Amino acid sequence: MQRRMPPSPGRLGRPRSAAADEAILDATRAALVDLGWSKLTLGDVATRAGVAKTTLYRRWAGKNELVVDAVAVLFDELELPDKGSLAADIEGVVLQFAAILDRPETKTALMAVVAESTRDEPLRERIRTSIVDRQKRLVLEGRARAELRGELPASSDPHTAAATADLIFDVAAGAVVHRTLVSAEPVDAEWVRRFTALLLGGLAAASH
Amino acid sequence: MQRRMPPSPGRLGRPRSAAADEAILDATRAALVDLGWSKLTLGDVATRAGVAKTTLYRRWAGKNELVVDAVAVLFDELELPDKGSLAADIEGVVLQFAAILDRPETKTALMAVVAESTRDEPLRERIRTSIVDRQKRLVLEGRARAELRGELPASSDPHTAAATADLIFDVAAGAVVHRTLVSAEPVDAEWVRRFTALLLGGLAAASH
Amino acid sequence: MQRRMPPSPGRLGRPRSAAADEAILDATRAALVDLGWSKLTLGDVATRAGVAKTTLYRRWAGKNELVVDAVAVLFDELELPDKGSLAADIEGVVLQFAAILDRPETKTALMAVVAESTRDEPLRERIRTSIVDRQKRLVLEGRARAELRGELPASSDPHTAAATADLIFDVAAGAVVHRTLVSAEPVDAEWVRRFTALLLGGLAAASH
Amino acid sequence: MQRRMPPSPGRLGRPRSAAADEAILDATRAALVDLGWSKLTLGDVATRAGVAKTTLYRRWAGKNELVVDAVAVLFDELELPDKGSLAADIEGVVLQFAAILDRPETKTALMAVVAESTRDEPLRERIRTSIVDRQKRLVLEGRARAELRGELPASSDPHTAAATADLIFDVAAGAVVHRTLVSAEPVDAEWVRRFTALLLGGLAAASH
C-alpha cells in the first residue's frame, strides 16, 4: 500500500498515527457509499475520519490513490475455493468477484479510477498491483489445480500458456464488469453457469 | 439524442442554432483528447466552440450528458462487414470496436460516464440507447447472418436465444474493454483470433 | 418624459402601443415595492407588464432611465397649498414631500438613481428635469406668495434671491431626505414644526 | 468594524492575515474611483488587492458591507477645529464634511449604500455606527463648546436639546449632501457662509 512519502529516513519526531490510516480508509469507503465517486471530497473524508486534511495529504497524493487503497482491501477476500471440479471452482470465484463488484463502494469507484488511469500511468500501475494482479493470480492457481486434477493437459509452451491466462482473465473479469456496470443485470447463478460453460467449452475447443 | 429541454412545443421565438450543436460536440471531443475526462471543463468546451456557457447549459444538463452525446457518434461507424464466415465477421467487428475504444476521446471518457451511471439511472439509460444498443444490434445481426449461412442452427427457444445474445455481448464487449483499459494491452489481430476461437468454440460446445 | 428614440420620423409600420407605456411604468413601481432597486430586473418588469423585453429596450435606455420615469410621476402631486401663512405653507409642502419620499417605491429608488447620476451626466439631467425642478418651483412660488402677503420683503438683488432660493431648496429637501433615509426617523408634524421654525428664523435673521 | 464571522472564539488554525484587510479596503476605494459603485465587482477588488475572492467573502458578507467599511475610514479625519467662534467652527466642519463627500470614492458610494439600506436593516445599523454617529458627535461637541464660550445658553430640557441636535444634524448633513449630489453645485466658502448664517439665525430665533 504505497504512500506519498515513505516516512522513514531517520525516525525522529512524532510517528504517524496508525489509527488514522484505518479511520481514513473506512471513511473513504463510507463516503463512496453515501456520495459516489464524483461527489466524494477529501475534505469530507477527513471530517468523517476525525482527521485534518493535512494528515490525509501527507499520506496520499490525491483522491485517486486514496480510493484505490480504500477499495483494494475488498479484493483481499477473493480466494479460489476447492469445489472439486474446474467448472465449480470457476463458478465460485466468479460469483465472489461479482459480489465484491456489486457493493456500492466498488461499483461507483472502480471504473472511475480505471478511467482516470488511462491518462495517469503511475495510477494504472497502482491499480494493477493493488487490485488486478490479485485477481489474476486466481486464474493461474485455477489452471494449476485443474492440471493436477487432470482436467486440463499440462501447459506445454509457456508463452502460449501465459497468453491464454491473460485472455481468460480479460474475458472473465471483463464479462462480469460489463454485465454489472453496463448492462446493469445481475450476475446470478444462472448467468454464471452459462458463462462458465461457454468459457470451458471454448478452452477445450481451442486446445485442439 | 436527448437534450435538456425538448425545445420545440410551439415554435415561437428564435430557434436554436443548429451549428452550435455540432461546434459544441466537436469541441467536446477535442477537449477530451487534450485534457481527458477529469480535467475537461464546460467553460473550456464553450470557449473552444465559440459559444457562451449558457448556450451549452441550455442544451445539456451537465458534463456527463454532453460527453455521452459527443462520444456516441463515434460508435455510429460500427457495422458488421460480410467477410464470408462467422469467425471472420466477428474478428472484423471486434477489431472495429477496439479501434474506436482506442481513440483518446473514447478511452478517457467511456468508463468515466459508465462509472457515473452507477448512481444516475437516466444517464445509464442515455448510455444504453446512445451507445450500447447500437453495439448489441451487431450481435443479433451476426447471429442471423450465421443462421442463414448454416453456420449456426436456427435458434429454437427465443428466451434462450436472447440470453445467449446478451451473454455474448457482455463477453465480447467486456473482454475488449478490459484488455484495452485495465490490462492496457493492444487488441491486435493475434489476440482477436484467439478470442474469436474461444468464443466460437464455447458457443459450439454450449449448443449440445 | 424622454424616450430612447423619438419614434416619429416617418410613421410607417405598426405604431407603438400607448398602453404598453403605462403598463411598464406600473410594473416598474410594483417591482420596486416588491424587490427594491437592486433586485429589480428589466426582464421581470417586462414579464409583469405583459410585454417583451425588446419593447422595453426600444423605449428606455436602461434601468436608471426607466426608474426615473416611473418615480417621477409620483412627484406630480406635489403642490403648494395656500394655508394662509408662509409657515403653514412650508409645513404643508414639506409634509407632502416627506409622504412621497416615504413610499417604498420612492425610498428605495431615489437615492439609488442619484448615486448613479454622480457618474452619468445625462442621467443627472433627466433627474433634474423630471424630479428636482418640479420641487424647486415650489420654493419660488412660496417666496412669491409670501412677498404678496407682505411676509417677506420684495427680493432686491436677483442674484442674491436666486442663491437664497437654491439654499432653501437644498436645506429643505436635504433635511427631509436625510431624516427619512439616513436617520430613518419619521418626518412628523412635530419635526416639521421645529424645522420650519428654524428655517424661517434663519431667513429672517439673514435678511438684516 | 464588523466582519462576517468574528474570527475569534478560540485561536485555532491559521490566523487571518491583517495585511489582507488593508489591501482589500485600499483596493475597494481605488475601484470606486475607477469604476464607481455600480460597476465595482468583488472579483475585481480581490484581484486589485492580490487576494483570492474567497478571502474577501470570508470577511465581508457582500459589496454593501465592504464599501461601508472602505468609506468609513475617510470620515475618521473629521474633527471640530477650534476657530474661536461657533460660526467659524461650524463653517470649518461643514467644509471638511463637504471635502470628504466630494471625493470620488465617497460621492459614488455613499448614497448607493444608503439606498440599499432602506431594505436592509443590519446594513443601516452598520452605516449608522461606522459613519453617521461619527458625524453626529461633532454636533454635540460643537454645542458643548459654544455653551462654554457663552455663545449658547446651557441646554435646559434634555429632551429638547437632543431633538435640536438631531434636527441640526439632519439639516446640516442633508443640505451638504443635497447640494453636492443632487444640485451638483460646489460647497464653497460663500455657500457655507450663507448656510451657517441661516442655521445660527434659525437657532437663535428658535430659542426664544
Added chain:
DNA sequence: ATATAATCGAGACGGTACGTCAAGTCTTCTT
C-alpha cells in the same frame, strides 16, 4: 530534563470551476 523534529487538528490562503442570473442584442414568426 531538555532539545529537536515530525506529527497532529484547525482553519486561512490563492486558485479554478461551478452552475445561475441578468443585461442587452438578435432572430424568428405574428400582428
Added chain:
DNA sequence: AAGAAGACTTGACGTACCGTCTCGATTATAT
C-alpha cells in the same frame, strides 16, 4: 414597423473544493 417569444453573448455572481500554508499543541527519539 412594432410586437411577443425566446435564443444568443457577455460577464459577474457567490459557493465548493482543491492542495498548500501557518498556527499552537503533542509526542516521540536523541542528547
